[in-house]
Amino acid sequence: MTQPAYDNSAPKGEPWVWFTSLGLIIGLTMVAGLLGLVLINGFSVFWAPAVPTVKLSDGTVMMGQLAQRRVRPDSPASQPKYERQYQVGLRELNGASYVWVEEAKIVQEDFATQTMGLERMENGPAFVTPLAFVDAAGRRVPLTKSTFEALLNEVERASEIRSELNAIQRSKIGAVNAKMELARIDLRRAEDRGESVLEIKAKLAALDMEFNQLRAQSEKVVAKNALAKLEARDARGREVVLPMSTIVRAWLPNDMSAWDRVCLFFSRLREFLFDEPREANTEGGLMPAIFGTLVMTVFMSLLVTPFGVIAAIYLREYAKDGVILRMVRICVNNLAGVPSIVFGVFGLGFFVYVLGGSIDQLFFSDQLKYNNNTPVFGTGGLLWCSLTLALMTLPVVIVATEEALSAVPRGMREASLAAGASKWQTIRDILLPASAPGILTGVILAMARGAGEVAPLMLVGVVKLAPTLPVDMVEPFLHFDRKFMHLGFHIYDLGFQSPDSDAARPMVFATTLLLIVLVVCLNLGAITIRNRLRARYKGASF
């Protein structure tokens, strides 16, 4: 049998598999690169490397941990010259925490075993050669390898005293302050109305006394550790005296076992996750930001899901097909493409000023009048952030719900109607359960987008540092009016608004890593729920 001339039997178009797979490979490489960079840089923040003492050819000596190494921008490409950045710490003495050094100028680099790394409450870390420490009772103990344990105990003690102090100042004094604030408003109102102020004044006086007691108490706590301090010498031989109360953590970077290093790593990681930030957010933990992000994302999902599902049900099930419906659909889809900052501006203009302002006028007019016009809801806060992001992610939920509803087999709908069910009964009993997995997919997408959004939040209630959490043990427990911290904004703030950008850089990566992990966790949770639902309806289409 002869083949027709037009059939040359060579398969056509097979090389396209290479071309198309190239697109996937590029995408995957980019994702892997991004994650790798964030992972390495993020985790290296918690790792304590060895700390060299570096001597330069001009005679300067310094002690610090290597931060980065790069080719000098002015060196020729053929003969690259390198320079290194060391984190030398002791900002109050050295002026800056980070120093760039030409590699060619380094004469000597040695790792002295007695070098000590210190994390401090203020002025960043310090790298010193310790001499002795004074304990709380005033005894001076020369520092050797054998007394290092004792020093660690002192540090531990100092941190306990700090948290004791924190408990008094934050919780108790905070509560008294809040009560005084309310009493002052009462006082001003009573004076304004010409009512008797005696009772309120007595109350204020009692609160004042309580406040003074608490302050005395906190002073007593501070005094407990007033004597304890660490005496040391920096790389240039200058004497450094550090009060024990300012030391957060001490370690011997050149004289510690791998296990100790791992312990230090996890101790820092724990601080990062569960403690509050210090030093303009460049050190300490991120607990308020993690908490704020979670609470905001959850509220946003709770707001967006019912709105989106109800809107989608109307669009898909009740609305008559026509020009208007098609226009509404186009608008909804376009809403998903509107830059998020636009939602922020809308949130500020409408939610905060109009809605919040009206709420304040209606329900908090006293507070406005007698508290220097301090707004309650008429300023950014958790509620407005959640609402703004709910509005922003609404199209995602609407589109997903509409698709899930239209994917329910027609037969099911007909069977329900033929059984005498009304449209609403059909929606409630048949369509919604069957489309639940699809709806949840939409909610997952909305959560992922909402949790990572920063720009609109900056306008409607996220702050660099919030003194209180949006959920706490003070009535009414959920404070929708409070401003809060958010991981995304935290990254922006660290990276671009920090006074010491070198010190902030590692934290940027660590926070980014955390944000990614948080979004992945939220998504995994939602995906698990979705898969459970899907398993229930497995085989629904055939």
Place this chain on the structure above:
Amino acid sequence: MNPSASRIKVQPATESEGRKDYIRIQDFGFWYGAKKALDAISLDVPEQRVVAFIGPSGCGKSTLLRNLNRMNDLVDGIRHEGDIQIAGRSIYDPGIEVISLRRRVGMVFQKSNPFPKSIYDNVVYALRIMGVTDRAILDEACETSLRKAALWDEVKDRLNDSALGLSGGQMQRLCIARAIANRPEILLMDEPCSALDPIATGKIEELIHELKAQFTIVIVTHSMQQAARVSDRTAFFYLGKLIEYDTTEKIFMNPTQAQTEAYISGRFG
């Protein structure tokens, strides 16, 4: 021929004459948008009889069937003329709620369409949406309907399992049980066996015979043998027109119209 051949024996014409006509279709015309799907159909269905609608695809038999419980209301741009009466009352009477009509006229679809719920919940669905919450009534209805649908013995131990785990034939019988659970007067069947194997088909046909004692049944089928086996009367449609309507025996043995004869003898369609 086969075991069910004896069933072809048609009732004497006089018997169905004695029964009152339950569904009356009078000069019924129907349009999907500009397309005319049915043209001046007039046909009566007697009580507790099985009427089969046959004809080639697109002849309008399903359209007519779906008008009997106004399922076509779901389609946009439809229009009708003439009238359909059930038990002497027009189904288009503004005083009749379409929901109450559908409760009186149950329907079984071509593709079995159980809900993704348990077998029990499927069967009692119609009762639940009517507001029945008494567990005893629901249990009783579930068992009765499943027995009538000849499914009880197969599923009685797993009523709470998902209906989606049943076989194709079982699912279709479940859909029949669901359709009869709230005791409608009329049962519409739209090619109920088209996706089933011969054994399942046989079971369903047997079922139709038994259900006839309580329900008036209208069945659309593509299988001439099935129409011959299960129905008392047969209506042949072609291009939206009712060509011939008579007792099944007459249609299959001695049709008056040449088109009918050509169709049932397989010469076209």
